[in-house]
Amino acid sequence: MKTDVRLSPGPAKRTKRMLAGVVFAVMGRGLVACARLDGRVRVEAGSWPEGTAITLAISPGSPRVTVRKQNGRIHTLGSRTDVPSTLLVTFKGVDSALPVLLGMKGILEAFAEHRATVKGDLGIAMSLVRCLHIVEGYLYPDIMTRRILPRPAVREAGHLRAYAGLLGTAANLGEKGAGL
Amino acid sequence: MIPAYYEFSNHAKVLSGENAVENIAYELKVLEAAHPIVVTNRQLRDLGLVDIVLRALADGGIDVCAIYDAVPVDSSVDVVNDLAKTFRKTGCDAIIAVGGGSVLDTAKGANIVLTTGSTDIKEFMGSEVITARAMVPFIAVPTTAGTGSEVTGAAVIKDTERHVKMGFVSYLLLPDVAVLDPRMTEGLPPRLTASTGLDALTHAVEAFSCRQANPLSDGYARAAIDLIREYLVKTLEDGQDRTARLAMANAAMLAGVSFSNAMVGIVHAIGHACGGQCSVAHGDAMGILLPYGMEYNMDVAGERYGELLLHLKGAEVYASTPAAERPRVAVEAVRELLGDAARRAGMPMRLSQVGVTEADLPAIAATAINDGAMSLNPKDADISDILGILRAAL
Numbered sequence: 001m002k003t004d005v006r007l008s009p010g011p012a013k014r015t016k017r018m019l020a021g022v023v024f025a026v027m028g029r030g031l032v033a034c035a036r037l038d039g040r041v042r043v044e045a046g047s048w049p050e051g052t053a054i055t056l057a058i059s060p061g062s063p064r065v066t067v068r069k070q071n072g073r074i075h076t077l078g079s080r081t082d083v084p085s086t087l088l089v090t091f092k093g094v095d096s097a098l099p100v101l102l103g104m105k106g107i108l109e110a111f112a113e114h115r116a117t118v119k120g121d122l123g124i125a126m127s128l129v130r131c132l133h134i135v136e137g138y139l140y141p142d143i144m145t146r147r148i149l150p151r152p153a154v155r156e157a158g159h160l161r162a163y164a165g166l167l168g169t170a171a172n173l174g175e176k177g178a179g180l
Numbered sequence: 181m182i183p184a185y186y187e188f189s190n191h192a193k194v195l196s197g198e199n200a201v202e203n204i205a206y207e208l209k210v211l212e213a214a215h216p217i218v219v220t221n222r223q224l225r226d227l228g229l230v231d232i233v234l235r236a237l238a239d240g241g242i243d244v245c246a247i248y249d250a251v252p253v254d255s256s257v258d259v260v261n262d263l264a265k266t267f268r269k270t271g272c273d274a275i276i277a278v279g280g281g282s283v284l285d286t287a288k289g290a291n292i293v294l295t296t297g298s299t300d301i302k303e304f305m306g307s308e309v310i311t312a313r314a315m316v317p318f319i320a321v322p323t324t325a326g327t328g329s330e331v332t333g334a335a336v337i338k339d340t341e342r343h344v345k346m347g348f349v350s351y352l353l354l355p356d357v358a359v360l361d362p363r364m365t366e367g368l369p370p371r372l373t374a375s376t377g378l379d380a381l382t383h384a385v386e387a388f389s390c391r392q393a394n395p396l397s398d399g400y401a402r403a404a405i406d407l408i409r410e411y412l413v414k415t416l417e418d419g420q421d422r423t424a425r426l427a428m429a430n431a432a433m434l435a436g437v438s439f440s441n442a443m444v445g446i447v448h449a450i451g452h453a454c455g456g457q458c459s460v461a462h463g464d465a466m467g468i469l470l471p472y473g474m475e476y477n478m479d480v481a482g483e484r485y486g487e488l489l490l491h492l493k494g495a496e497v498y499a500s501t502p503a504a505e506r507p508r509v510a511v512e513a514v515r516e517l518l519g520d521a522a523r524r525a526g527m528p529m530r531l532s533q534v535g536v537t538e539a540d541l542p543a544i545a546a547t548a549i550n551d552g553a554m555s556l557n558p559k560d561a562d563i564s565d566i567l568g569i570l571r572a573a574l
């Protein structure tokens with residue numbers, strides 16, 4: 001009798017995970033860029049304790065991104081796993097995460113649907129959600145943000161500057177981080 | 181209304197009625213426990229409420245292995261760890277918590293420490309983080325009719341070192357058994373009866389109207405409000421009316437099931453902050469803020485409030501009120517109930533009556549915006565919106 005019934009994830013799941021990994025990376029860089037470009041995110045991140053390490057991840061396994069506050073600056077650590085998270089938001093599966101990551105479902109709606117667990121200080125989680133709403137405002141056009149944000153997106157910097165900042169983050173800010 | 185997806189759990193067995201406490205011994209046997217620790221506070225011991233439980237356990241052939249009566253008004257990490265230590269040292273195998281919110285929260289915190297074997301409860305701070313095959317058997321005997329903590333999967337515990345309140349949310353925190361015995365609440369003075377009753381009402385109204393509401397949580401909220409409409413004033417008129425006391429204990433429990441699954445909203449977020457910043461009693465803040473919170477949410481949740489008019493005022497008023505008027509009349513009904521509680525029990529109706537001043541408002545608003553309850557409020561709110569609610573209620 002065959003007792004080993006483990007199945008490895010099919011190609012569709014693997015593709016979804018890869019996609020989630022890409023969006024996580026963009027979100028991490030988006031947070032760093034917004035901490036530099038947007039006064040509201042700067043204030044939010046300024047209130048986080050030094051050493052705060054926020055991770056967005058999918059259970060089980062790999063796709064994840066961590067941003068850390070060090071010397072008053074926000075850095076992205078990409079998918080590194082060697083830094084312990086002080087706040088860990090874990091989606092229960094890739095199918096729970098993707099609609100949120102692709103801007104099809106609001107973050108608060110996702111929490112209401114128990115799509116993710118939150119390990120750590122719920123007050124900082126609230127601050128993170130406000131930051132992610134602002135990042136989503138830059139990443140997505142109004143036609144999308146109207147459905148997923150609790151109120152119309154307000155952008156302190158233009159889309160283009162934000163994308164430039166985001167690319168700049170990718171190119172230059174990985175090590176230096178965004179000043180607060 | 182049917183959400184695209186929702187989750188619901190209420191696995192607490194409810195014992196409700198005259199002498200329900202007498203059946204705790206049997207429930208311990210079902211849970212295969214024989215040596216419970218009784219967790220409570222000194223005041224409840226002095227009032228003789230703990231003796232009712234101890235006598236019932238002795239009659240049922242249960243040896244209580246320890247009584248822990250050092251729970252303070254605000255549950256803290258130190259007390260949780262101390263309780264867990266006493267539990268281990270004395271070889272207990274179950275927890276019976278007799279008290280209000282802080283006693284039950286302390287018991288929930290100790291259960292996390294005991295079940296996981298962890299020495300640092302902070303590890304489990306957050307939402308849906310705890311994993312366990314089975315928790316320590318846990319029986320809750322509430323002595324107020326308000327918090328609903330006997331059927332909720334949430335606990336708030338103070339970190340005395342960092343001076344912050346830590347939130348724990350998990351279905352695993354639900355007690356195994358909730359015991360509603362009118363003897364436990366009949367001695368509650370009118371003022372406390374009123375404020376805890378209005379807390380229960382706020383749980384039901386917020387759970388019914390917030391983002392995570394679902395058909396199951398809705399049913400519990402409606403049933404809770406029906407009982408509050410009929411019995412809250414009766415308990416204020418005659419505290420010894422055991423039927424009314426039992427009904428209000430049930431209302432608090434039903435509202436607890438509802439908000440444990442649907443969560444609460446802006447009234448709780450601001451109320452928690454009023455407690456933290458200005459030491460406003462939770463139930464007082466709820467009574468004062470509920471109508472203002474409803475008015476703020478009106479453009480988004482008005483239809484839901486309109487549905488609640490049926491329960492707040494009964495079928496005749498609901499049927500004779502045009503649909504468009506129902507949301508506004510529902511808020512009026514809440515104000516009427518608060519007015520009744522103010523006349524009969526001296527409940528405050530404004531924040532200035534409980535020591536809040538204009539100068540306190542910015543700090544309250546800044547704290548409220550980071551409260552987890554804000555995330556599921558039906559309508560988004562920023563600092564200026566919260567300040568608006570606070571000023572209106574001052």
Ligand SMILES: [Fe+2]
Nearest residue numbers: 327379383448
């Ligand atoms: Fe409450």
